[in-house]
Amino acid sequence: MRALFLAGLAMLALAIPAVPAPQPLAPPNAPPNAPAKVPAAPITALAYRPDGGLLLVGTYGRILAVDPQSGRVLGHLAGLPQQVTAILFHPKGQSVAIACGEPGQRGELRFIDLPAPSATGTIETMLATTTRWTLPAAHRDRIPAIAFTPDGQLLATASYDRRIQLWDTASGKLIRTLTDHSDSVYDVAIDPTGKWLASVSADRAVKVWEIATGNRLYTLSDATDWLYAVRWTADGKRLVAAGVDRSLRIWEANGDGAKLVRSAFAHQGAVLQLLMGQSDASLFTVGEDKVIKRWSESTLAEQAVFAPRSDSVQSLALRPDGHQLAVGRFDGGLQLLAAADGKAEQTVLPVLAPKPATQPAPKPAPQAATQPVGASATASHTASPKAEKPPLPMVESVTPTRMTRGQTQRFNLTGKHLQQLTGVTASLPGIVATLEPLDGPPTQRILRVQIPATVEPGTVTLTLKATSGPVKPISLLVDRFPGRQEVGLRDSALTLPVSIHGEIARAGEVDAFAITLAAGQQVGVQLQHDASATFDPVLEWGTASGQRLGEGMGGLMAIRAPQAGDYRIWVRDRQYRGPGQYRLHLGPIPIVTGIFPRGGQAGTTRTVQLIGVNLPQESLPVAIPATAKIGGDLPVTLPPGILGQAKLRIGHVPEVHAPGMLPVPGVGNGRLDGIPAQIWKFPAKKGQRLILETHAARIGSPVDTIIDMLDESGQLLERATLRCQAKTTVAFRPHDSKKPGIRLDTWNELAMQDFIYINGELMKIDNLPANPDADCMFESVNNERRAYLGTSPRYHAAAEAVYKVSIHPPGSTFPPNGMPVFHLPVRNDDGGPGFGSDSMLEFDPPRDAVYQVRVRAADGVVNASMGAIASYRLTVRPPQPxxxxxxxxxxxxxxxxxxxxxxxxxxxxxxxxxxxxxxxxxxxxxxxxxxxxxxxxxxxxxxxxxxxxxxxxxxxxxxxxxxxxxxxxxxxxxxxxxxxxxxxxxDPGDLQTRTVESAVEIRPGQETKLTVQIDRLGDFKGRVPLEVRGLPYGVRVMNIGLNGILVLPGQTSREVVLYAEPWVKPTSQPMVILSRSERKGTEHAAKPVLLRVVGP
The missing domain is CATH 2.60.40.10 (Immunoglobulins)
Known part of the structure; x- marks a missing residue:
């Protein structure tokens, strides 16, 4: 059971008096040390005041005020609707935001002012409250999380209604709504700068938003199940999230993107909540296993594991000084723990009813509008014995498990004590669910559900109510069309529209479905799948003969039949693994697969063409704010009911949307659907270098571009002439286009910095092979081979010819030397580091002229029936080094x-x-x-x-x-x-490293030596590899064996020999000398050694 749902269920039949209107926080009229009787409702929200001097405790219908130092209950605010789900102090500490409401119905938001403590520090003055504003229906469902911006001007709310909303705290005005999650949103967090908001949801995604614009910046999809909690680290550079897959993940994150840097298995059950310490690099988690843990934020090492709580932990708060944890439980218990070791400082709640007194009971007190914490309406209520709690219903099965939207269906519930069920609410608005009266044994009930036709297909959660407390929620699958079960590996004929429930049951399985289409018929396909980490579904379509015509993206695929006939739809795992379940919907689903143009200039309004199937409109105006981030993406809001995503890339220079004359600087938006190439023109002057680049793959287009530079007459320009000076061959094995190392047959005529040409790729030698079994290392970036003069890295087969070349101006001629001469055109396929398959050229105009640039697809003509848009953006601009x-x-x-x-x-x-x-x-x-x-x-x-x-x-x-x-x-x-x-x-690990020398000198063309010493610590006795980094280019280590430089077992030192190439220039810089523990994978560096290259 996913325990976080418990915080979203109605807590019925709890002994908490409901009050028609909110009452002020009331100081107790009992003596300071007299126990107050507090009903044992779940503690679902906790918040410390920023100075740590007050703790607010949210429960059913009320908020309690607690002194964190003594644990004494000071007063309460009553009359709140149903469960309090979130409390948060304003950063200045004088106001409080409160979320409460009814599950499946509404989420209420209140903003209450609390005056600062008086000079005398009396609690009575602190408890006076003024409601600044109330929003009874801020959301259409519960609000599990709220967050302030650091300046306190905005309040963010997350809701089960899938929305995130930003509110002005001064007025309660809605500023903007963020709607990109496909399931309930459980938590939000705002970074310390106030620029970015992170959110997590049951859709397994972490999304990062720009608060100023509401733009979604990116999505992190590393989690394999629902996510419940997210936090920024105190420095705002990392993001932490956790949830049902029981793992903690940390990303290095900013406005441009995020990189997963660390993860750890955290709990035996789902991680329900996490807290980030502000005063140290610690974070706290609590799981379904009732265990609270303290972690090192930098290493994700467990610092402390607290003993399991006696019941499920519903809420957790960390005092701002980092020394105290408040823990709220499902049974109504509230404990204050030492954050360092989890030892109990105070047990605040529940306070049990006092034992029977020997003195006569007091007379009943008259009913009052406001009462002290725990005071009952009459004395007779206080003296009444505790009623026996009715049995808790348990639903063991639901049949059927799915239904079609737009219909009403009856479901059979089977279980125990079902006579105690009193009602049901749904996780989405518009769904009507009712329980039919009990007509038979208490093990059977009938549930009637009506799903509107506008509800998106997927999972709907129904929350059952009972007189005895919360019941485990049940889930139903909602189909878009009438459903059927997939029948297996053979082609299964379909009649559209249809929803299919299928399964890839084993590795290598491919499910195929046959459809018959008329010429031009449009079909939208939507695939939804389970959260299995091993199932990565691929959706394809093609002809009955097996020819692939298109592939889906993001679970969506658009089909437009080129001619009447039989077609196939295939579902498989990307790596042909299994198992995995999926749901496939086929029919008149409106899907956008792209827009054109794909970008626009900031501060303009652009009308974009919608590309896809079953679309109710063909175009859409998009206003691009003048403040939009240049180079960023602006999400396009599609009309309601249309599936898919679209973004506009933001530029700052004029744009053209049809091939023709381009301004410089300028951007041309083009398409290669069904055509071989497009030609653009632009003016250029000799001596003024220009940069030409395409954005295609980087903006989601399937086209792999090539750009060719042509002169005024359309002739291909030449960039350089290569004269071959030596020849060898590729040896031992084929080599891909990425890795910097290539094995050569011989290299006696080669040297560092030589240019090498292999089958269209020009590269430069970084390091020669250290031995016959080593590769020749070529210049690389991020461990990917770097190509020169517009060429692109390529695959190279064994025995392919390898030429050492010299570079000469275009049109150069030479006396014959028995080797070929290569002429490089002004052309580029892949632009190098950071460009992927997009193109980039540095163009030096040979004369003043109007030049032409031809943009074409590397794979030839792009098939227009593929469904995706082969769009690109061509930019011509001056360099900006x-x-x-x-x-x-x-x-x-x-x-x-x-x-x-x-x-x-x-x-x-x-x-x-x-x-x-x-x-x-x-x-x-x-x-x-x-x-x-x-x-x-x-x-x-x-x-x-x-x-x-x-x-x-x-x-x-x-x-x-x-x-x-x-x-x-x-x-x-x-x-x-x-x-x-x-x-x-x-603490020192396996090794300590040092050198005998603190500085060494070397002359070009000569060698020098230094001695590295190591100490093995603890029980480590193994061999130790050594490495030298940070050397000036041209200085290299000579005594490297097949396994590198090794200090063997039993040895404690090793000599390292350095050699400087004759062309190395005088310089002085420190080297990094390190040893490595092979058993732990750790690196241990000595103090830097200064290397001085001196003149001859």
């Missing part, structure tokens, strides 16, 4: 008394090739590092971060470390920086 830097790990855990290698990565843009100096700054006391360098035209290097043996852990408020990068460009210094996290200390 620049660079960015980053380092990993960016929140390093450093060994005490040793160092950690830090990798530095550079992204170079538009031909920027200068050398870059890098340095870590804002290091905490006891941490040290030396400046490093990324050589010209290189993309990475390394430096060492060292921690003294006497270093202490950085304080929680320590500054994050920063990487400062500097480059000199035309006499001016360019500075870029990357902000990381606060480093942490680790």
């Amino acid at each position: 620049d660079f960015t830097v980053r380092f990993t790990p960016n929140a390093p855990a450093v060994w005490k008394g040793n160092g950690l290698p830090i990798g530095v990565q550079v992204e170079r843009h538009d031909g920027f090739a200068e050398a870059i100096s890098v340095e870590l700054v804002d290091l905490p006391p006891g941490f040290r590092s030396q400046a490093g360098r990324v050589d010209a035209d290189k993309w990475s290097s390394a430096i060492t971060l060292f921690a003294d043996a006497q270093a202490t852990a950085p304080k929680p408020d320590s500054k994050p470390i920063r990487l400062i990068a500097r480059a000199m460009v035309n006499g001016q210094e360019w500075v870029r920086e990357f902000v990381g996290g606060v480093p942490t200390l680790r």
Whole structure:
């Protein structure tokens, strides 16, 4: 059972008096230490005031005020509708947002002002309340989570109605609604800058939104089941989420995207809630297993595991100072725990009724509008014995399990004590569900459900009510059309429209369905599947003979029959694995597969053509805000009922939407559906370099573009002439287009920095083979081979010819030397790092002229019946050379008394090739590092971060470390920086590394040596690989064997020999010397060694 639903169920028959209107927080009129009798309703919401001096406790129909220091109940606010689901103090602490309401009906939102504590600190003055505004129907279902922006001006609410809404806290005005989740939204979190909002849902997605615009920036789909909780780390650089798949995941996240950096199995059941400490790098989780855990946010290591609670934990709150946890349970229990170890400080609730007194009972008190916490309406109620609780109903089966939307259907419930069921509510508005009167044994009930035709197919959750408390929810599958069961592997003939329930039962299985279509007939196909992590369904369609005509994307596929006849639809797993269940809907479903044009200029209104099937309209106007992020995507709001997604790429220069003359700078929007190529023209001047690039795959288009540069007459321009100077062959095996290493037959005529040409790909040698069984390493970026002069990396077969070449101007001629001469056109297929299959050219006009650029598909003519739009955006602009830097790990855990290698990565843009100096700054006391360098035209290097043996852990408020990068460009210094996290200390692991020398010198064309020493710690006795990083280009390690440089078992030192190529220029920079523990995969760096390359 998914316990989080319990917080969304109506808690009926609880001994809590309902009051027609909200009452002010009432101070108790009992003596300070007298126990108050509090009904044992589930504690479903908790919130500390920002100063930690007050705790608010949400339960059924009321909020209690608790002193966190003594645990004393101070008063209550009564009269709230049904269960309180969320409470949150305003960042300034003088106001409170409260969410409550009825499941399946409405979510109410209130904003209440609380005056600051008086100078005397009396509790009575603190409990006075003023309601600023109330929204009785802020949402159409329960509101499980709320979040303030840091400035407190906006309040975000999440609801089971699938919506996220942003409210102005001053007025209660709705600012915007975010609607991209396909199931209940359980939690929202706002980053410390107030720019981004993260949300999680039962659709298994983490979505990140831009608060200022409401744009969804991206979706994280790593989770394999429902997600219940999400939080930003205190520095705002990482995002943490958890849910039903029992795992914690951490992403490095910002407005541009996120990367999963760490995950851990957290609990034996679903993770229900997580909290992020503000004063240290800790986070807390609670699971269905009733266990609370404390984790290290940087490593996801368990710091503490608290004893299981006596009942399910419904709510959790961390005091702002990080020292106290408030825990609310389903049985009404409230405990205050020490956050460090989970030891109980106070047990606040429930306070049991006092034992029978020997004195006469007091006379009944008159009914009052406002009563102290736990006070009953009359004395006779207080003295009444506790009534016996009715048995809890249990639904064991539901038949049938699915229905078609737009219909009414009866369902048979089978179970125990079903006579106690009193009602039912649905998770979506418009659904009418009723229980028929009991007409038979209490093990059978009839449920009648009516589903509107507008409800999207999928899972509908029904919440059953009972006099004895909450009942486990039941789920029904809603089909779009009349359903049938898939019959197996053979072609199954279908009559449209239809919904199919199918299963890939075993590895290698492909389900096929036959349909007969008229010429031009349009069919929309929607595939929904279970949350299995191993099932990645692929949806395809084609002819009866097996020819594939199209593939779905995101579970949607548009079919437009090119001619009358029989067709097939196939469902399979992408990796041909199994098992996996799915639901397939086929019929007149309106689906958008694309729009055209695919982008627009900020500050304009663009009419876009809708492409797809069964569409009620062909175009749609889209207003692009002037403040839209350049280079970002603007989601297009489609008309109601249309499935699919569409986005506009935002530009800042004029745009043209048909082939013709392009302004410079400018963007041309084109399509290659069913045509071989399109030609655009633009003016250019000699000596003024231009950048030409396409956006196709990067904006979701299926086309792989190639761009050719033509002169005024349409003739292909030549870029360079390659003269061959030596020849060898590819050896041993074929090589793909990615890996930087290629095995060569011989290399005695080759040297570092030589250009090599293999079957259309021009590359440069980075390092020669270290031995006969090693590859020749070519220049690469992020471990992917880099091609030059507009060529693209290619697959190379064994025995393919390999040429060492020199580069000459176009049209050059040479005396024959028995080897071929290659002429490179001004052409590009794949643009290099960051471009994927999109194209990019640096074009140097040979003269003033109007040039032509031809855009074509690498695979030839794109089949227009494929359903997707073969659109692209061609940009012509002047270069904008620049660079960015980053380092990993960016929140390093450093060994005490040793160092950690830090990798530095550079992204170079538009031909920027200068050398870059890098340095870590804002290091905490006891941490040290030396400046490093990324050589010209290189993309990475390394430096060492060292921690003294006497270093202490950085304080929680320590500054994050920063990487400062500097480059000199035309006499001016360019500075870029990357902000990381606060480093942490680790106890020494398996190894400690040091060197005998602190500095070494080397001359070009000569060798030098240094000695590396290691200490094995603990029980580690194995061999130890050594490595040297951060060397100037042209300096390399010579004594590398087949397995690298090894310190064998029983040895404690090893000599390392360095060689400098004759062309290396004088320089001085630190090297990274490290050892590696093979059993743990850890790296241990010595103090940096300064390498000085001196003149001859």
